[in-house]
Amino acid sequence: MSAAVLSLVERACNTETGVDDARVAAVNDIAQQVSERRLALVDLVVALHGPLTSPEKEAREHGTRLLGEVVARARAALNAGELHTLAEFLAARLRDWPCVGAAAAACCALLQPPDAAAAATAAAGSSAAAELLRDDSALVVMEAAAEMLRTAQSFRQEERGALLQLLLQLAAPGRRWAALAAGRRSGGAAATSAAAAAPVSGAAASGAAGGEGGAAGGGGGGGGGGGAAPPPPPDLLDAFLGAADGEKDPRCLLLAFQAVQALCALHHAPGADAAPLKALADEVVDWASAYFPIAFNPPPPRPGAGSAPAAISRQQLAAALEGALAASPFLAGSALPLMLEKLSSTYRPAKEDALGALRRCCPAYGPDALGPHVAQIWPALRSEVMAPITAAGGAAAAPAPAGGLGGPGGLGGPGGDGEGRLALARAAAGCLTVVVRAAGPGAMDAAALQDAAVTDLLAVVRRAAAAAASAASPAAAAAAAAGALAASAGGSAAGWRADVTVLCGAMLLAAVCAAGPAATERAQPAVLGPLLALLRGSLEPAPAHPDAATAALSTEAADAAAATAGTSGGSSSVQDRWNQTLYGLHVLTSVVAAVAAELAPGPSGNDGGSSGGSSNGIGIGGGGSGAGPWLGPAGAGGIEALAEVRTGLTACLALLQPLLDASSGSSSDGDVAADLAAAAGCYSPVAAAQLRLAAVAAWRALLSLHAAALAAPAATAVAAAARDKLLLPPAELQAAARQMAACALSDGVAAVAADGAGAAVACRMAWGRGMDVGAEAEAALRQLLLLQPQQPLADGTAAEAGAVAPLLVSSLTEAMGRQGPARAAALRLAVQLASAAGGSSISSSNGSSVSSAAATAACGGDGTASFAAALLEALSPLLLRQARDASADDEAWLHDCLSQLSSRVLPALAARPPTDTHRAAAAAAAQRLAAAALGAAADAWAAGGCRGLPFGDAAAAAAAAAAAAVSSSAGAEAPALQRQGGGGDEAAEAAAQLVSGWAGLAQQLAAVCDDRQQLALAMDAAECIATASGSSSGSSSSAAVAAGWVRLPLACGLVAGLRPAVLAPQSTQALADSLLRLLAAAPGAATPPLPEHTACAACVALGAAVNRWQDAAALDGWVAGSFRPALLARLPGSSSSNGSSSSSIRGGAAATHAAAVGWVGRALALRNHAALGDVIQALLGVLAAAATATVAATATAAEAGAPTDMEVEGGVGDGPHAPARSQATAEAASAAAEAFGVLVAEQAASGGVGLPARPAAAVCRVLWQQRTLSLCIQSLSSAVSPQQLRPPTDAAAALLPLPLATAVACLVSAAPRGLCRAESARLTPLLLGSVLRLCAELGPGADADGPAAATATAATATAAAGGPAPQPQPQPQPPGAVAQAAAALSSALGVLGDWLALQATQPAPALGQALQDHVPELVACVCAAAVAVPPPPAHPSLTTSASAAAAAAAAAAAAAAAVAVREEGLRCVLALMDAVPYHLLHPLRAKVLAVIVRALDDDRRSVRQLAVRARRTWSDK
């Protein structure tokens, strides 16, 4: 056995390179044997005899390391005796310099408490006790460690780290060793050094004395120079200071900072003696001060050795240092002066670190330790908070040449410096709050409130009015020039300076007040009371009797009143004193906001959101003491004071609002009328804007106070009473709602009138930052709606939340009922408010408030839902009235309203849980609205006339169009449209959009309803559809036309909105049959075709019905018996349709059929139905038919040489129907191509109605997308011949047919990206072929015989030659087709770009192979795309089939899509370099660079920028 052990040990000690695995295996083996007690530790040591005692230091180190590793793993198996022996041995090894690192690691393992699991299995008893290391053993280690720590400076970094780890292990708070070290020390300090050998108060008392002796002996022997005296107490702190002095390595420093914390905790533990710490405190701070502030430049990450073990950051180090400094109150004496000194430094990081350290340390030190330093801390922090004043002073000293420079925007404007200083001041204010609180009541707050800064604040506020008054009286104008400037708001330096003084003062005051109730109570008589008096005084109509107004208040307030009244001489009105109002409001707002942030639970504090520095920039979050101290009995005084401020503030706001309302009317008259306005009792526009902002900020602060008080836990009755004092009474909440709504609306009106996004004003009280009243008011309203009802007082607050919502709704609907810009603003506001809970992103709300909104929405108790319900209820009559007699600009609003409602408000409502009480109300409202819409349509239908129909002129235009279509012969649609003229065409288009909006709304409304309501709606809709399908086969009447226009889409929308469970089997059958009849009806000469939008909606409804069919057998029967003959068999490409009957199908109808087939296919795909294959084949047939037709046409055209319709028809020809027929085929083909997108898309919509793939709204099987996509790819691949996919070199005919290419692009862009990647191997050739073909379609340079692969070179050649070479022009494509191709192309390129980008970042072998196999095609594709430019809009003489305006619009759409194509193409070019190995790209490099150079001169700037990047990437290689 010993031989085996010896060989094992030999292998385990062998550290030559290349045998790591063997070594690890050997170590594992040994550890295993030891822990199973097959190998006694003694035997191991004997076997290790050689290495452990070798004169070679490497051998000794390896031996020690091996021993440590074995101990670490077999720790649980060792008994106390072995442990002690090991401890002694390792302690001796610690003193052996070469072994110190290994020995320290081994000691660490020894000191670890045995595994919890191991202890549990040992089930108490003697064995468990034996596993613990005895105290005396630990002491031995401790002695040695302390000794080595003193000399640690000379060790290598690894060894220092190991020693520090050992120290941490020994001093870890809460462990036995820490108590041992401290207890031992206490003994040592109490008695003389001889007492050091006294028995330890440990558990293992029996062996303690012997162990102690042994330890002493061992220490003496090992230390060498120790002498006979008993060893000194292992003063770990002292030893540590020796080790850490001059430490530079960041890893060791982190450990060292932690060690300071642990050591301090050790001395502060109960029963421990703190005297040594007290003695050494100065030295500790001395040591730490060398590192304060941390200056750390992390080494650059080396590209070769990427796996740096957890890089240390400066923040980490700084936090650890702060923790070390905060570890003990004894450190305060030296640390605080250090921090204050660094605070006064001009180096910014030093300031930041000092503030952070103060923030963390002061609470840790406690009032007693802070007491002596308050006198120094306060001025230092004050000067930091007030620092922006000196900056403003500097700006004032250097006279601003432009006048506006020092004013609003002076400090805030030049982004960098001012902002930085402001952030620092805010941090200082936050720090101040913490420090004042830490110093305890009455210490620092008293000093603060007597400070000159605070009294200055009062003086400035007072002076603002006085200056204004004196300026108003012409005699004293010169004397008070500075103050007058402040009042004139022109933005002079002096005025700005006053502003800054107020801002800083407010920050200071708020910081002090936020520190605790005692501070607030103290501030009330000193500052807050006088401020309130000043504010109220500035708002009182006329200070004719100043004594009576303010005599009751404090003397200072009386002074203020006297100052106000005395200088004014009666000439000053409320409007002249607006500066005073502004300042007063701001200061009080700051205080309220800061206290609210403190009260708010959670560390994030200020939950009002920080949209653009709301609450006027008091960023004191994070302190978060919670509401405890405020609501306790001690906080009563503070609460009283706060409540007084609150009531005073609301009273002043109530006074202010009428004044603002009065001036809002005049402000729109013109800016020049400022004087006039003042005379008429209004504020000047500038003043009104500033005051409005201040008022909104004040309300927001009050609301957040309210919310914080609501959220605060009220454990006791006292607390509840105190809390109720802070709540806003319902009447005030309503007042807030009214005022905020007025603010938001008036601002919205202004924004609409000015046709700008938001009229942001440079807010003087937000450091000149631009703020938008509307956005702020909207945020306040949202805050108001999100107030959570209070559980204990459910009845009262429920009523309160309910009271706010109707109030808001009534004011908003009133605004919407009026003409003019107000309605758009009101709609916007209403939608923003109603959809907030849906989590939709709103620009002005930050992340935290959105998440809090979502949280409250989840618990379902906020006011948003009730608001939305009430809004829906109130909107419905308005909507219907608008629908009945709408003018042109009404229509725009209506359209907006419909789309907003259906896209944002209703989905948010539908996403709520059904148990929500407000949802029932919303559902009822929704049902009423939907039924009313249908009913309105029915009324109009019954009336039979076209005038006065719902939805404006739509029906009239439709009737005219239909009549024209009927009267003209089949296929000759164009003349009819021309006859009607462009105007009617556009009107019909707009009306169709409107009806689409209504249909979408109907779907969403139905989705909100509950099952019973849905059933009622469904019956109405089914009846409507049945009637329409019955009448469509009959004669055409205007009534039928109207029904087709209006009622049908609505009914289809309703059907699409039903839940699957609602449809009973029979009714589904009936519904599907009537829809099918409607769609499949072949419009002959007598029947008008379905309008396009109606057909779209009907297709979706048919799909929805098929999808929700519950009876599977019946569905199979329907598909075989009705669907197949009626639709599938009549598609252009199918085998049975080539008969004579197909010639009568007109273009629109064929496209409709294809779309209907596509939607039914989607429905079947969602169900994983077997008939899907047939549907795909039928669609492919349509595509193929179109392809052959086109090829034939172009071939004939090329032969004939003159591409006119007259010539073509002879070629294909069966009579005069040929051109119409080929057009019909083309339209059907494009519809079929789009249907491929519909099949797999996550969301698909048509005509405003959609069939989403969500289980709640559809029958939806797992993996349906994968199967459908796979099936589609398979079918498409089989439809394409292989040579069509090779980059052709000879004939254009070999390219992929255009309809197929479009279909591939639609399919790929609609399918989820992940699925596309998974299918990349099969998809790549198809996709590349499709892109090539579409590029050829788009580029004018893509000539008939030139292959697309050569497009780029050919194009550059032509560009170089200066003009296009004479080539046979292809048949001019209609612009609509080009636009469609461009859109499909850009999305297909998006998929390609996605592949390339992903391959560049995280390569996948399958995708990489697929890409590498097709590099030439790939490069040809992206090159062609990067320079794709659509042909210029065809010459007007050629546009015979469509009006010029429509052609121009289509051309514009094509151009826009082409820009997207070029951008995507260049992005692909960029990604190509990373995604594909360069050696494959190199042969093509010249070609690509030529294309890029061409793109450098693109018409679009964005394309040029991408080209520059691409050129750099490609030419760097």
Added chain:
Amino acid sequence: MDELINPNPVVHERRATQRHNKPVHKQTSGSSLGSGDREPIDALEIFEHIRDINDPEHPYTLEQLNVVSEDMIDVDDARGRVSVQFTPTVAHCSMATLIGLSLRVKLWRSLPPRFKVDIKLSPGSHSSEAAVNKQLSDKERVAAALENPNLLAMVNKCLAGPAGAGAGASVAP
């Protein structure tokens, strides 16, 4: 280099420049036929190309040192002319030619080949202004300079952008 030519340059903030005429462009493109209009290459676009070029001796960009600015750039897109004037931080700056060369190379790589680029010192900004201007306008000398691998490496370092500068600095020690 042992001694920096300008040991303590004044550093300016990177300004947030925005295109003022952008909305106008949107409007014209919105009105049906205007979509084919070209967005011309303007001074700001040129400035975007050159603002982030590194200074040869300091870890700052030319914009931060105020060497280039938007109003010192003249562009005529139709005729294909660009004229850039730059201002060295000190009048005896020996790096002026290198800066000029970097500007020229950067624009040469970023603009379509039809453009003719003129790089000049702003008048009165350098002690040997005429000589430097002559050197920068001499295409033979420019071509010769770019043949020199050392010079080309320096130019590429200037053009590498802020990230590249960081990597370069970290390698040096």
